[in-house]
Amino acid sequence: MMFTTASFWVFFMAVLLLYSFLYKKNVWRNSFLFIVSVFFYYKCGGFYFSLLLLSVFFNYLVGLGIASHEKRIAQKTMLSIGVIFNLVILAWFKYAHLFTGWINQIAGTSFEVVNLFARWSNEVAGTDFNISTIILPVGISFFTFQAISYIVDVYREKAPVVRNILYFGFYLTFFPSLVAGPIVRAAEFVPQMFRNYKLRKEEMGHALFLISCGLFKKMVISDYISINFVDRVFNEPGLYSGFENLMAVYGYSLQIYCDFSGYTDIAIGLALLMGFRLPANFNSPYQAHNIADFWRRWHISLSLWLRDYLYIPLGGNRKGALRTNANLLITMLLGGLWHGANIQFIIWGALHGAALVVHKVWTRIFPPKKLTRKKLPAILGTIITFNFVAFCWVFFRSQDVPAAINMINRIFIPTQINMIAEIIAGYYFVFAIILTGFLMHWCPAQWKEYLRGWYVLLHPAWKVVLAVILFFVIFQMKSATIQPFIYFQF
Numbered sequence: 001m002m003f004t005t006a007s008f009w010v011f012f013m014a015v016l017l018l019y020s021f022l023y024k025k026n027v028w029r030n031s032f033l034f035i036v037s038v039f040f041y042y043k044c045g046g047f048y049f050s051l052l053l054l055s056v057f058f059n060y061l062v063g064l065g066i067a068s069h070e071k072r073i074a075q076k077t078m079l080s081i082g083v084i085f086n087l088v089i090l091a092w093f094k095y096a097h098l099f100t101g102w103i104n105q106i107a108g109t110s111f112e113v114v115n116l117f118a119r120w121s122n123e124v125a126g127t128d129f130n131i132s133t134i135i136l137p138v139g140i141s142f143f144t145f146q147a148i149s150y151i152v153d154v155y156r157e158k159a160p161v162v163r164n165i166l167y168f169g170f171y172l173t174f175f176p177s178l179v180a181g182p183i184v185r186a187a188e189f190v191p192q193m194f195r196n197y198k199l200r201k202e203e204m205g206h207a208l209f210l211i212s213c214g215l216f217k218k219m220v221i222s223d224y225i226s227i228n229f230v231d232r233v234f235n236e237p238g239l240y241s242g243f244e245n246l247m248a249v250y251g252y253s254l255q256i257y258c259d260f261s262g263y264t265d266i267a268i269g270l271a272l273l274m275g276f277r278l279p280a281n282f283n284s285p286y287q288a289h290n291i292a293d294f295w296r297r298w299h300i301s302l303s304l305w306l307r308d309y310l311y312i313p314l315g316g317n318r319k320g321a322l323r324t325n326a327n328l329l330i331t332m333l334l335g336g337l338w339h340g341a342n343i344q345f346i347i348w349g350a351l352h353g354a355a356l357v358v359h360k361v362w363t364r365i366f367p368p369k370k371l372t373r374k375k376l377p378a379i380l381g382t383i384i385t386f387n388f389v390a391f392c393w394v395f396f397r398s399q400d401v402p403a404a405i406n407m408i409n410r411i412f413i414p415t416q417i418n419m420i421a422e423i424i425a426g427y428y429f430v431f432a433i434i435l436t437g438f439l440m441h442w443c444p445a446q447w448k449e450y451l452r453g454w455y456v457l458l459h460p461a462w463k464v465v466l467a468v469i470l471f472f473v474i475f476q477m478k479s480a481t482i483q484p485f486i487y488f489q490f
Contacts, residue, residue, distance in 0.1 A: 001043035003266045023197040034170035047121045048137040056169045059147040063154050067161035082151040090144045098341035139179030141490050150186045159186035176267040180487040182281040182301035197275040205456035207272035214265030217258035219474045221437045223483045225251050229430045237407035243415040245407050252397050253390045254437045259486045289381040291355040329353040339490050348396045
């Protein structure tokens with residue numbers, strides 16, 4: 001049940017058909033979308049839908065508990081219970097094997113991880129899951145972080161408490177953003193649940209534009225370059241030349257952007273068709289002039305979450321330069337660990353944390369106002385930032401650290417000019433798509449806005465024609481096997 005499968009679009013058309021009879025009554029609309037979202041998660045994650053329902057029920061009670069107490073100490077106790085519960089659940093599924101391995105190595109023990117949910121499923125539903133392997137529930141990092149943001153914001157009195165459990169369930173499980181974000185704040189979404197459905201003609205055009213762009217990014221660009229070039233090189237970097245390894249790094253940089261931002265575009269478009277506005281999650285991140293600017297543009301909902309619920313509570317930049325630098329490193333290290341229990345993600349987070357510290361120190365020594373005449377051209381800053389981000393993606397994507405180091409070493413092996421010409425000739429279509437993707441990404445924002453505005457005002461008949469052309473292109477270029485979205489694994 002992914003956005004790129006025919007079964008999803010049959011499901012969504014059925015949802016819209018039933019929705020057309022219910023959308024005028026908020027209670028029916030919200031309850032219906034809650035049920036539909038749970039069903040969607042069941043089709044994506046199987047029996048783990050019970051974990052999602054547990055998260056809904058528990059965080060609903062925690063929110064009520066915080067709101068029902070007047071004393072701050074009682075509210076803080078309820079909040080602590082809620083945050084610990086969510087983090088323990090997340091840590092169990094994502095890091096149980098990692099932590100158990102560390103304990104066994106340090107203490108010389110032989111503890112083994114037991115998948116309690118799998119054992120429960122085997123006993124209750126008669127399934128035959130391997131209880132020694134923990135399967136990561138789809139989207140657990142996203143709905144867990146969203147739940148934490150809700151109870152923290154209720155505690156901070158920045159978001160209203162939701163007293164109807166069906167409404168709260170709808171907020172936490174809304175299927176367009178359920179499995180890969182964006183992470184939606186309660187203050188942004190909850191008020192929409194109490195408003196009447198409203199969708200202007202221009203907004204419908206905008207939604208269709210986003211969905212079309214998202215499908216194009218994912219299926220035409222990301223999946224094609226992944227299967228036909230990027231995966232091959234990353235799986236066996238030693239078999240390819242330095243130039244091929246370098247192009248694979250640039251290709252993956254484009255692939256992960258088109259994959260993740262493509263999902264976000266589709267999610268925002270789907271939600272908008274149902275009358276709900278989700279926050280933007282990307283803003284041309286490879287146009288960033290420095291690493292701080294990159295994190296203001298990349299995975300915006302996660303960046304803001306890490307800032308508001310981790311970096312600022314740690315002290316932010318309020319306790320001196322040394323503490324600020326430490327807070328940045330801790331935040332990015334944990335941000336890397338959020339992606340998975342692999343040393344590669346920790347290295348990736350550490351590299352970004354170190355870069356943010358360097359940028360912070362640089363701006364302290366050379367404040368931007370004093371650099372008006374001497375600062376490097378913006379285009380040079382963009383080139384440096386992009387290449388650093390691409391370098392970090394090597395660790396993010398590689399199977400292990402030795403493979404990442406091998407790829408980096410291969411990149412610096414000189415490649416003969418005639419070999420480069422042969423490589424380009426052999427992968428000309430893949431490289432053409434990579435080049436086209438980057439040119440589209442680096443287009444000025446006003447060009448993109450003009451294209452969006454043109455599409456929104458287009459006659460419906462021409463929109464149908466463009467949809468047919470897009471479908472034909474996707475059908476011609478789609479892979480034989482369905483390629484899951486990269487961030488489904490997180």
